[in-house]
Amino acid sequence: MQKIYPGRKLALGFVLLLTSLPSLASDGIDDRINQALKPFADSVSSVVFSSFPVAGVQVPFVLVWLIFAAILFTFYFRFINFRAFRHGFELVRGDYSDPLAAGEVTHFQALATALSGTVGLGNIAGVAVAVSLGGPGATFWMILAGLLGMSSKFVECTLGVKYRNEYTDGTVSGGPMYYLSKGLAERSDRLKMLGKVLAVLFAIFCVGGSFGGGNMFQANQSFMQLVSVTGGESSWLADKGWLFGIIVAALVGLVVIGGIQGIARVTSKIVPLMAVVYVTAGLAIILLNISQVPAAIEAIISGAFSAEGISGGVVGVLFQGFKRAAFSNEAGIGSAAIAHSAVRTNRPVTEGFVALYEPFVDTVVVCTITALVIIITGSWNPSVDPSQGVALTSAAFESAISWFPWVLTVAVVLFAFSTMISWSYYGLKAWTYLFGESLITDVVYKLLFLFFIIVGSSMQLGSVIDFSDAMIFAMAFPNILGIYFLLPVVRKELDEYWADYKNGKLRKFGKAANRG
Amino acid sequence: MSKLLLVGVDCSECSERALKYAANRAGSSKAQLVVVHVIDWSPFSFNTPQENAERHKRRETELDRAHKEIVDPLVSELREQGLFARGVIRHGHPAETLSAVADEFGATNIIIGKTGSSRIKTQLFGSVANTLVQVSNLPVTVVP
Numbered sequence: 001m002q003k004i005y006p007g008r009k010l011a012l013g014f015v016l017l018l019t020s021l022p023s024l025a026s027d028g029i030d031d032r033i034n035q036a037l038k039p040f041a042d043s044v045s046s047v048v049f050s051s052f053p054v055a056g057v058q059v060p061f062v063l064v065w066l067i068f069a070a071i072l073f074t075f076y077f078r079f080i081n082f083r084a085f086r087h088g089f090e091l092v093r094g095d096y097s098d099p100l101a102a103g104e105v106t107h108f109q110a111l112a113t114a115l116s117g118t119v120g121l122g123n124i125a126g127v128a129v130a131v132s133l134g135g136p137g138a139t140f141w142m143i144l145a146g147l148l149g150m151s152s153k154f155v156e157c158t159l160g161v162k163y164r165n166e167y168t169d170g171t172v173s174g175g176p177m178y179y180l181s182k183g184l185a186e187r188s189d190r191l192k193m194l195g196k197v198l199a200v201l202f203a204i205f206c207v208g209g210s211f212g213g214g215n216m217f218q219a220n221q222s223f224m225q226l227v228s229v230t231g232g233e234s235s236w237l238a239d240k241g242w243l244f245g246i247i248v249a250a251l252v253g254l255v256v257i258g259g260i261q262g263i264a265r266v267t268s269k270i271v272p273l274m275a276v277v278y279v280t281a282g283l284a285i286i287l288l289n290i291s292q293v294p295a296a297i298e299a300i301i302s303g304a305f306s307a308e309g310i311s312g313g314v315v316g317v318l319f320q321g322f323k324r325a326a327f328s329n330e331a332g333i334g335s336a337a338i339a340h341s342a343v344r345t346n347r348p349v350t351e352g353f354v355a356l357y358e359p360f361v362d363t364v365v366v367c368t369i370t371a372l373v374i375i376i377t378g379s380w381n382p383s384v385d386p387s388q389g390v391a392l393t394s395a396a397f398e399s400a401i402s403w404f405p406w407v408l409t410v411a412v413v414l415f416a417f418s419t420m421i422s423w424s425y426y427g428l429k430a431w432t433y434l435f436g437e438s439l440i441t442d443v444v445y446k447l448l449f450l451f452f453i454i455v456g457s458s459m460q461l462g463s464v465i466d467f468s469d470a471m472i473f474a475m476a477f478p479n480i481l482g483i484y485f486l487l488p489v490v491r492k493e494l495d496e497y498w499a500d501y502k503n504g505k506l507r508k509f510g511k512a513a514n515r516g
Numbered sequence: 517m518s519k520l521l522l523v524g525v526d527c528s529e530c531s532e533r534a535l536k537y538a539a540n541r542a543g544s545s546k547a548q549l550v551v552v553h554v555i556d557w558s559p560f561s562f563n564t565p566q567e568n569a570e571r572h573k574r575r576e577t578e579l580d581r582a583h584k585e586i587v588d589p590l591v592s593e594l595r596e597q598g599l600f601a602r603g604v605i606r607h608g609h610p611a612e613t614l615s616a617v618a619d620e621f622g623a624t625n626i627i628i629g630k631t632g633s634s635r636i637k638t639q640l641f642g643s644v645a646n647t648l649v650q651v652s653n654l655p656v657t658v659v660p
Binding site: 001094097098100103104105108110111112113116169170172173264265267269271272298338339341342344409421422425426 | 565568571577606
């Protein structure tokens with residue numbers, strides 16, 4: 001098949017962008033990088049977050065787009081997010097895994113890999129921002145968005161597996177680029193062109209997102225946390241963002257360019273451990289303050305419907321919650337479909353069931369724990385500077401466990417690192433979709449990726465957050481639009497599978513078969 | 517009922533004694549042999565996206581290497597001795613997988629070699645032989 005790579009001209013644009021940056025070799029590097037990129041970042045985010053007024057509040061269209069889709073998917077698939085929850089767990093546990101296929105990528109592995117790309121700073125920094133700006137009530141909407149987002153993930157990941165490419169050398173690659181182009185082409189000739197356009201748009205935004213939320217935001221927030229534990233303003237590191245960036249870039253470079261998979265492998269083992277440490281510490285703080293939990297829950301629920309003193313009132317609270325949930329679990333964004341599509345299964349819909357657990361673990365469990373810790377410890381304060389992000393969460397944990405900020409710093413840096421590794425892969429897949437697979441395109445992307453780590457560490461939070469939000473959310477436009485055309489495909493897969501499941505036609509293996 | 521002996525092999529050299537013992541028993545009791553090699557693998561590991569994308573390819577390479585370097589030479593050695601032998605390669609937890617394959621093939625006995633690791637190492641990580649004795653539904657012979 002002749003492959004067409006429509007994006008070659010884009011490379012030129014990126015090169016132009018880079019040459020517009022000032023030289024890195026003088027004092028005040030941070031400021032100069034920040035100023036060079038700020039106008040660009042600002043204009044991108046103003047387009048993506050173009051909003052319209054609802055009841056006197058400016059509502060970003062992209063959030064309505066995501067929530068509407070999640071609600072629609074939930075109804076269209078008759079509450080698949082709850083219906084398939086138990087079966088998803090059986091699949092993750094391996095009850096339906098053929099022992100003869102041992103050694104292939106399992107449901108658990110695909111889920112774990114996708115999760116390590118999403119669990120991270122969104123759960124720590126993002127929640128703090130949501131609770132600061134939206135009050136405790138934002139938590140309620142965040143959880144609701146997490147539950148609805150499960151349906152979006154279900155659809156994306158089913159399609160990701162169904163339309164992935166399997167190459168003759170045995171490697172696989174999948175994601176929205178493939179289901180948008182192949183899936184829509186399959187529907188009709190008229191949609192073929194649209195599919196191609198959507199796939200290209202998605203790939204462009206995905207590359208942008210991999211530089212933004214998947215990279216600069218991570219570098220920026222982990223650097224901020226490092227500065228804050230080493231003494232804040234007076235820290236030796238305070239104005240050395242570029243240095244931190246260079247070190248992180250060197251480490252990421254060793255993995256993605258040097259092929260030192262060892263580092264990635266070690267990180268991929270430590271990150272789940274850090275997640276467990278984080279959740280355990282959060283639960284410990286909640287349990288130690290168990291008497292305050294009812295009050296916190298009351299604040300969450302009452303705050304969700306009556307938002308005094310919050311800008312934008314209830315709608316403002318709702319959108320803070322929804323926005324941070326979407327940014328944290330990426331449901332509807334399409335990124336996770338890339339990671340999930342590596343699973344080995346001949347029933348694509350099974351990975352959809354497994355993917356339900358991603359927003360659940362990420363948002364409903366981990367984000368809620370963070371929010372409760374912030375609310376219970378009283379670290380939430382409407383007058384706090386919302387750009388504090390991770391520092392606010394750190395302070396919340398510190399008030400209960402004085403040395404925890406150090407642990408949190410290690411966790412934040414590791415989460416950031418593993419998220420960067422994941423996103424460098426997502427971005428690269430999108431990049432090679434645009435420019436073709438060759439050594440040169442590969443290396444160009446990776447060098448750009450490393451460069452943005454340094455930029456991200458050097459920029460101030462405001463413009464970094466705006467830019468990364470913008471690029472990641474932009475992915476939702478082509479992704480969800482294309483999915484609407486593919487819903488009947490998923491419905492068919494689901495109905496066929498569900499009938500087999502209900503009629504006991506699916507084979508259980510091993511211990512599970514003995515158990516049941 | 518014909519007897520079927522399962523021999524778990526790790527690598528060609530270190531499994532020599534177990535294999536010799538199995539061959540002797542098979543010769544005297546007219547039993548058939550299944551030579552099994554398990555590639556250590558867990559369905560619950562944490563991988564990078566890159567590793568997952570290449571997993572299928574790597575699995576093929578692993579199976580290929582295990583055939584060429586471990587199982588096939590041993591099986592043909594047994595066959596040259598006039599014995600009936602087959603080779604099986606699986607991914608999984610070594611002891612549990614050996615036990616599962618033994619059940620699957622209807623083996624009557626499992627034979628494996630002792631690896632002879634130090635006491636501390638065994639204390640810390642356990643040994644395939646120890647675990648196998650615990651999980652197996654069949655008599656297990658551990659050849660020193």
